[in-house]
Amino acid sequence: MSKNTKPWIGIDLGGTNIQAGLINRTGKILTRYHTKTKVEQGADAVVKRILKLARNVVEEAGLDMQDVAGLGIGAPGTIDRTNGIVQKAVNLRWTNFPLAKRLHQELQIPILLDNDVNVGTWGEYRAGAGQGHDHMLGVFIGTGIGGGLIIDGKIYHGILGTAGELGHAVVEPHASLGRRTLENLASRTSIVNLLTQLIRSNHPSCLPELTGGDLSKIRSKVLAAALDRKDPLTEQVLTEAARYIGISIAGVVTLLSLPCVVIGGGLSAAVGKQWVQRIREAFEEHVFPTDLRSCSIVTSSLGDDAGIIGAALLAQTAAEESPN
């Protein structure tokens, strides 16, 4: 097996789950495994679980670790890419953890670490809905709202490596603190909080019925079920969230004159195309100049796999750019 055709391991490390795949050079998943992260067991235990998944996907393909070109991994939080360190990841309860070094010690293959949202954006750019657009924004809507930027065919990191964070930009300047940013107003967390509050103050909704009366059980799929039943409260709250997202995207596309935005994440996957259409409508109403309405606002085509595919393809690109 010659070096430049070897597959790569891609890992998506989240606060709840770890996903792993063995990925070929065109972004196809050859084998895959996943497990719970179990953050509470500590960083060493999480590293062991990552290593086990990595070995599983390689063995499942009938290969040895020396048949693999390397490993790419996306982790939440602030990342020092050069040194492969997770600087701060609240979800993982990690501070300055040398993840790449730890993985390299065990696997003896090249390791590339980047932020999970950047990695997902790279997946969509290289093998998903953003293919062909050397300038694009990836927006991932779930528990929070993350964003990644591709500029000139590269992930744009900015000086602190935190670029793309449109979820933390203010969209309601006069709201109280904690209700001003896009993430405060349109993430699944904030949507569920608002719905819970409205239902508790007696706004009618089918959500109590769908959750057996336990509103803490509202997940993306429950919201989708409520939409299917045309629950007016859910529709209203989700429409307002879509409007904020569309306006935020319009601001980024106006600022950067972008040709493509890919929308992914758990919430958008669950609530479907009609919701993304509402995002697009708010985008078109507010983007400047109006010629930029031609910007493609598309849904993720890789879904949950954007992370493992993007991590593997990003590691591959990094190796091609600095071969040694």
Added chain:
Amino acid sequence: MSKNTKPWIGIDLGGTNIQAGLINRTGKILTRYHTKTKVEQGADAVVKRILKLARNVVEEAGLDMQDVAGLGIGAPGTIDRTNGIVQKAVNLRWTNFPLAKRLHQELQIPILLDNDVNVGTWGEYRAGAGQGHDHMLGVFIGTGIGGGLIIDGKIYHGILGTAGELGHAVVEPHASLGRRTLENLASRTSIVNLLTQLIRSNHPSCLPELTGGDLSKIRSKVLAAALDRKDPLTEQVLTEAARYIGISIAGVVTLLSLPCVVIGGGLSAAVGKQWVQRIREAFEEHVFPTDLRSCSIVTSSLGDDAGIIGAALLAQTAAEESPN
């Protein structure tokens, strides 16, 4: 005089005035002239006035046109840089006007045309307050609010060439149309409109006295005079505008993880450092992550000269990058 030490002509073409300078390679103004644009006389007359200024600045330096390396010009509106065409400039009443070609026919020297705000941003980056920051945002606050982006030491244009337009991003999603964008809420035009409206509905202010009762005479310097007299209405309206600007800048710095923002334009020059300090306070309150509070928010050091200096230095850089 060897080719690579020749000076450049820089032109700043506005809807009201045209400024011209002969600029040396370090951004120093050797000679300068200006005149009224007189848009109403038509494009041919404007071209003649530009040519006259260009010849004036060269003659004043005791040089001939063949001693000049070329000419850079910044124009308002949408620009086709490759072909040197002003595609649409409302201020000039021009549509698809081949400005670079027209200037080249007469002067027989290389011509570079770009958007006026990009050119001003380039001036601040290469010879002004943004020096040393290969990633920066320029914000120019006057009749409107324009923005220019430097990414990786280059002007970032985006696919339609309109990048940087933060004035057209929405900052008040629930306001009525025409009052949603930063420019709608914080440009000199919108500040004057709001003050006029408030004074007409009997809010006390010293502005009627300062303008001899003619509120249409409120300019940046009148606002500065009202601030000097601690006029509460002017202070309140300008403080609110500064807050919108600071929040918008925070959004851009969060998105791009930028190390430097230069604030220029007529309004910021007139109303002074205290006002920029208020912009900085709103910025620091809203930028994410908080480490990005280290981003320099600085006032323009070139002022009105950013355009002519930037135009000349940008033409110089373009020539160095594609010599022929």
